[in-house]
Amino acid sequence: MKKRVVVSDVILEIVKWTFLIFFTIATLYPIINTIAVSLNDGLDALKGGIYLTPRKFTLENYKSVLTQSTLLNAAFITVSRTVIATLLQVFLTSLLAYILSRKEFLFRKPITLLFIFTMYFNAGMIPNYLLMQRLHLLNTFLVYIIPGLLSAFNMLVIRTYMNGLSDSFVESAQMDGASYLTIFWRIIMPLSKPVLATVALFVAVGQWNSWFDAMLYNGFTQRLSTLQYELMKLLSSVTNQSQSVESMKHSSSMVTPTSIRAATTIVTMLPIVMLYPFLQKYFIGGLTIGGVKE
Amino acid sequence: MEMNQEGVAVENTPPSKKELKAAHKVWFKKQLFKQKELVLISIPFVLYILVFNYFPLTGWAMAFQDYSPAKGFFDQKWVGFANFMQLFSDETFPKVIRNTFFMSLINLVLGFVFSILFALLLNEVKNKTVKKVLQTVSYLPYFLSWIIVTGIVLDVLSPQTGVINQVLMTFHLINKPINFLADPKYFWWIVGFSNVWKNTGWGSIIYLSSMASINSELYEAADIDGANKLQKMWHVTLPGIKPTIFILLLINIGNLLNAGFEVQYLLGNGLVSGVSQTIDIFVLKYGISLNNYSLATAAGIFNGLISVTLIYLANKAARAAGEESLF
Numbered sequence: 001m002k003k004r005v006v007v008s009d010v011i012l013e014i015v016k017w018t019f020l021i022f023f024t025i026a027t028l029y030p031i032i033n034t035i036a037v038s039l040n041d042g043l044d045a046l047k048g049g050i051y052l053t054p055r056k057f058t059l060e061n062y063k064s065v066l067t068q069s070t071l072l073n074a075a076f077i078t079v080s081r082t083v084i085a086t087l088l089q090v091f092l093t094s095l096l097a098y099i100l101s102r103k104e105f106l107f108r109k110p111i112t113l114l115f116i117f118t119m120y121f122n123a124g125m126i127p128n129y130l131l132m133q134r135l136h137l138l139n140t141f142l143v144y145i146i147p148g149l150l151s152a153f154n155m156l157v158i159r160t161y162m163n164g165l166s167d168s169f170v171e172s173a174q175m176d177g178a179s180y181l182t183i184f185w186r187i188i189m190p191l192s193k194p195v196l197a198t199v200a201l202f203v204a205v206g207q208w209n210s211w212f213d214a215m216l217y218n219g220f221t222q223r224l225s226t227l228q229y230e231l232m233k234l235l236s237s238v239t240n241q242s243q244s245v246e247s248m249k250h251s252s253s254m255v256t257p258t259s260i261r262a263a264t265t266i267v268t269m270l271p272i273v274m275l276y277p278f279l280q281k282y283f284i285g286g287l288t289i290g291g292v293k294e
Numbered sequence: 295m296e297m298n299q300e301g302v303a304v305e306n307t308p309p310s311k312k313e314l315k316a317a318h319k320v321w322f323k324k325q326l327f328k329q330k331e332l333v334l335i336s337i338p339f340v341l342y343i344l345v346f347n348y349f350p351l352t353g354w355a356m357a358f359q360d361y362s363p364a365k366g367f368f369d370q371k372w373v374g375f376a377n378f379m380q381l382f383s384d385e386t387f388p389k390v391i392r393n394t395f396f397m398s399l400i401n402l403v404l405g406f407v408f409s410i411l412f413a414l415l416l417n418e419v420k421n422k423t424v425k426k427v428l429q430t431v432s433y434l435p436y437f438l439s440w441i442i443v444t445g446i447v448l449d450v451l452s453p454q455t456g457v458i459n460q461v462l463m464t465f466h467l468i469n470k471p472i473n474f475l476a477d478p479k480y481f482w483w484i485v486g487f488s489n490v491w492k493n494t495g496w497g498s499i500i501y502l503s504s505m506a507s508i509n510s511e512l513y514e515a516a517d518i519d520g521a522n523k524l525q526k527m528w529h530v531t532l533p534g535i536k537p538t539i540f541i542l543l544l545i546n547i548g549n550l551l552n553a554g555f556e557v558q559y560l561l562g563n564g565l566v567s568g569v570s571q572t573i574d575i576f577v578l579k580y581g582i583s584l585n586n587y588s589l590a591t592a593a594g595i596f597n598g599l600i601s602v603t604l605i606y607l608a609n610k611a612a613r614a615a616g617e618e619s620l621f
Contacts, residue, residue: 016418024431027435105336121351123353
C-alpha cells in the first residue's frame with residue numbers, strides 16, 4: 001500500500017479524535033464525578049474540588065440511603081411497578097398483536113385503525129387526570145400499571161415481527177385442532193422472543209425512569225412514592241439549599257443533601273447499567289426488526 | 295369463491311344482489327363462529343382503548359365550558375371560545391408559546407447537527423473495538439431518567455463546585471463563577487445541550503446504519519479519482535445519508551411545538567420562569583395547581599391542534615419526497 005500524507009487527512013484525524021475524545025469524556029465525566037461524590041465525606045464534598053476520585057472516602061452516604069425507610073419503600077414500589085407493568089404490557093400487547101396479525105380475523109382492519117389513531121392524539125393532561133379521578137385510581141398503586149397496559153406503537157412493532165414468522169407451524173397446529181390461544185402461547189410467543197425482549201426492555205426502562213405519574217397521581221401518598229420521585233425531591237431540596245451552604249458547613253452530620261443525592265443517583269442508575277449489555281444486544285435488533293426479517 | 299362456483303353449477307344466470315348478500319351473511323356467520331375465540335379476546339382490548347384513549351377526548355368539552363368539577367356534564371355552563379380568548383389576551387401564554395417554539399427549534403437543530411457530526415466522525419474510526427466502545431458509551435445517557443440527567447446538569451453548572459465554572463476560572467476566561475441557571479439568557483441553551491448530552495449517541499445510530507448501507511464501490515471509485523478522506527466524507531458519505539436526514543427532518547418538524555417539559559420543569563426556577571415555561575408546564579400550573587381545568591384544557595387543545603397539523607403536513611411532505619426519490 002502506498003501511503004501519501006495528505007494535509008487535510010491529518011487535520012481530519014486531529015478533529016475527529018479531539019471531538020470523539022471530548023464527547024466521550026463529557027459523557028462519562030459527570031457519572032464518574034457523581035460516583036466520587038457519593039463515596040466522599042458529605043461535608044468535605046461541599047468544599048468542591050472532587051473530580052474523579054473521592055478525597056475523604058466513606059460509605060456513610062450509602063449506609064444512610066439504604067437505611068432510610070422512605071427510600072427503601074420507594075425502591076420496593078419502583079421494582080414492583082417495573083416488574084408487574086413490564087410483564088403485563090408485554091403479554092397483553094403481544095396477545096393483541098397476535099389477534100391483529102391473523103389475516104382471517106374479520107375485525108382486523110377496524111380494530112387496528114382504532115389503535116393506530118391513538119398514536120396521533122392525546123386527550124391531554126387534564127382529561128387524563130380527571131379520568132383517573134373518576135376511576136378512583138388516584139393515590140393507588142394501580143395507577144402505575146393500568147393506564148399503560150397497551151401501547152399501539154409496541155403492538156405494531158410486535159405485529160410486524162409476527163407477520164414475518166412462517167405460517168407453516170400455525171397451519172399444522174390448526175390441523176391438529178389447537179385453539180388460537182394455544183397457538184399463541186405455545187408457538188407464536190416462543191418464536192417472537194427477540195422482539196418481546198426488545199419491547200420488554202424498553203417498557204422496563206420507561207417504567208423505571210418515570211416520575212411524573214408518581215407526582216401527578218400519587219404526590220400526596222408517601223407510601224406509593226417511587227425512587228425517581230424521591231430523587232426529584234432531593235434535587236429540589238439541594239437547589240433550594242445551595243444558598244445556605246455556609247450554614248451546612250457548621251452542621252455536625254457527616255452526610256449532606258448533596259452527598260445523599262449522589263448516592264441515591266448511583267443506586268437509581270445501577271439497574272440500568274446492569275441491564276445495559278442486554279439493552280445493547282436487543283435494541284439494535286429491535287431497531288432493524290421489520291425490515292430485515294425473512 | 296365457493297358461492298360463485300355454486301352459482302355457476304346451479305344455473306347459468308349470475309346470482310342477484312340479494313342472493314349474494316344472503317350468501318355473504320351466511321359466510322360471515324360461519325366465519326364469526328369459527329373465530330369466536332379471536333372475537334372474544336378482542337372485546338376487552340377494544341373496551342380498554344375506548345375507556346383510556348377515546349373517552350378522555352370528551353374532556354375537550356371543558357375548553358368550551360366554565361367547568362366546575364362539582365356539576366355533572368350536562369349542567370356545565372357553555373362559554374364558547376371565551377377560554378381561548380382569555381388565553382390570548384393573557385400576557386403569559388404568547389410568551390409560553392414563544393418559549394416552547396424556540397426551545398424545540400434549538401433542540402431540533404442541535405440534535406441534528408451533533409448526531410450527524412458524531413455519526414460522520416465515528417464512521418471514520420476504522421478500529422472495530424474502539425468504534426464499538428465509543429458507541430456503547432455514547433448512548434448510555436439515553437437510558438437515564440431526566441431526573442438523573444438534570445441532577446447532573448445542576449452539578450456540572452454549579453457556581454460553587456461545577457466543573458464548567460472551574461475550567462473557565464482556571465483559564466481566566468471569567469473572573470467570578472457564573473450562576474448559569476439563574477440567568478434567563480442561558481436557559482434555552484442549557485436545555486438544548488442537556489438534550490444533546492442525553493440523546494446524541496442514540497440519535498446517531500440511525501445515521502450510522504444508513505452509512506453502513508452505502509455502496510462500497512462509490513468509495514473505491516472516489517479512491518481511484520484520488521479523493522482524500524474529507525472529500526469522500528463530503529461527496530460520498532453525506533449524500534449517501536441525505537435521504538435519511540431529509541425524512542427525519544420532515545418528521546421532526548411535527549414536533550416543533552413539543553419541547554417536552556421534564557427538563558424545563560426540573561431545571562426551571564423563579565428567576566428564569568419567563569423563559570422556562572412551556573405549554574405543558576402552563577397546563578400543569580393552571581390545571582392541577584390552580585384548578586382552572588377549562589383554561590388548561592384550552593391550552594392543551596391549542597397545542598395539540600398545531601402539533602397534529604404540523605405532523606400531518608410533515609408526513610405529507612415526507613411521503614411526497616419519498617415518492618419523488620423513488621423515480
